[in-house]
Amino acid sequence: MRTYEKTHEFIKFSLDLRNAPAALWITLGECQSKCGDISSITLPPDIAKNIQNLYQAKGCLATLAIEGNTLTEPEVLQHLDNKLEIPQSRAYLVQELDNICAGHRYILENMGEIRAGKLALNPDLVKKLNELILAGLSLEEGVVPGRVRQHEKQVIHYRPAPASDCEFLLERLCDWINRKTFTAPPGMAVVYGLIKAVVTHLYLAWIHPFADGNGRTARLLELLVLQSAGVPLPAGQLLTVHYHLTRSGYFRQLDQSSRAGGEVEPFLLYAAQGFRDGLATLLERIHQDQAHTLWQAHVLQTFQTQTGPAAERQRRLILALSAADQPVPLAELPDLSPFLAKVYAARSMKTLARDVQTLIQMGLAEKGEAGIRARREILSAFRPVEPAPLLG
Structure with missing residues (x-):
């Protein structure tokens, strides 16, 4: 009998969800459906890339913030765009960020082989991710990036598995995760992938095989498992984002x-619900970008046969107005952009009123008590019809 079997009897490498609550299976089904919806959406490459970059930044920020890194989302985005200037005293924060990005790149670069079954989840792969996470950082004595710990460890109130068993347990975990138990039937790839990802995370946290970086390694493994299951790229970051948003709940x-x-079931339900909610937010963001793109195309098509200064003013006016969240009073319309401010400064208020009336006649704008707004809803082809009031 190995030592961990006496000290950590709960590390059993078994999973029985036959009696799992209905809420778990309903939530997992929603995740499968929403991932399918996201995968089927078409977007211009530049917009899709922007969403991917944004969610990569969110994922990087989340996994680092959980561990105490104080970089902000704008700073992460600036750094990913090679525009961040940061004082030397905070340089180590950027090194931690670079390491997480290196882990993301490693996973994506090897995704083809992983999905093809040529590169299975194995101890060397887990060690590689830990090595990437800790590279170039100032570490405590005895911490070697990518090497299983040789000493006992205490994590707040939890004492991880014995150091003498860590190598064995890491091998057992990888062997178990690769078994047919986690092989998805047709149409269930996301459901099984999500279960597999969360269980891998949980077991690595229990074992705590490394002297440092176990949480970041576990969350990178989740990303790897989710992407190998075919989860859309930006959605792969959603579990980590959820853990960050509910940090105290995550540790609890x-x-x-x-x-x-x-x-396992309570943690799995907690993770699945956060993943589902993250997918809903991601879908909303994608639909907003999609609607904005379609609206711009519709405006350009509407003005396709019209030329001249007046048409240019009106086109620029409706595009600027469409970005406003609320109706805009007539007198404030020139403030929507520098171009409008300049062009209407040289003209009378009658010209502005005429341009607005033209947009209304074209069906692109609407005037109400609060001001003028763009009629973007005309592109919602199948929106529900407002019910007529009942006659008493």
Whole structure:
């Protein structure tokens, strides 16, 4: 009998979800459906790339912030765009960010082989991710990036698996995760991938095989498993984002999972619900970008046969107006952009009123008590019809 079997009896490498609550399966089904919706959406490459970059930044920020890194989302985006200037005293924060990005790149660069079954989840791969995470950082004595720890460790109130068993447990985890137990039937890739990702995370947290970087390694493994299951690229970051948004709940769930004798279901439900909510937010963002792109195309098509200064003013006016969240009073329309401010400064208010009336006649704008607004809803082809009031 190995030492961990006495000290960590809950590390059993078994999973039985036959009695899992209905809420878990409903949530997992929603995740499968929403991932399918996202995968089927078409977007211009530049917009899709912007969304991917944004969610990569969110994922990087989340996994680092959980560990105490203080970089902000704008700073992460600036750094990914090679525009961040930061004082030397905070340089180590950027090094931590670069390391997470290196882990992301490694996963994506090897995704073809992973999905083809040529590169299975194995101890060397896990060690490689830990090595990338800790590269170039100032570490405590005894911490070697990518090497299984040789000493005992205490994490707040939790004492991880014995150091003498860590190598064995890491091998057992990889062997178990690669078994047919986690092989998805047709149409269930996301469901099984999500279960597999969360279970991998949970077991790595219980084992804590490395002297440092276990949480970041576990969350990178989640990303790897989700992407290998075919989850859309930006959605791969959503679990990590959820853990960050609910940081205290995240640590509480991890703690309770070990205290409850290795009970997986509560943590799995917590993770799945956060993933589903993240997918809903991502879908909303994609639909907004899609609607904006379609609206711009519709405006350009509407003005396609019209030329001259007046048409140019009106086109620029409706495009600027479409970015406003609320109706804009007539007198404030020139403030929507520098171009409008300049062009209407040289003209009378009658010209502005005429341009607005033209846009109304074209069906692109609408005037109300609060001001003028763009009629973007005309592109919502199948929106529900407003019910007529009942006659008393």
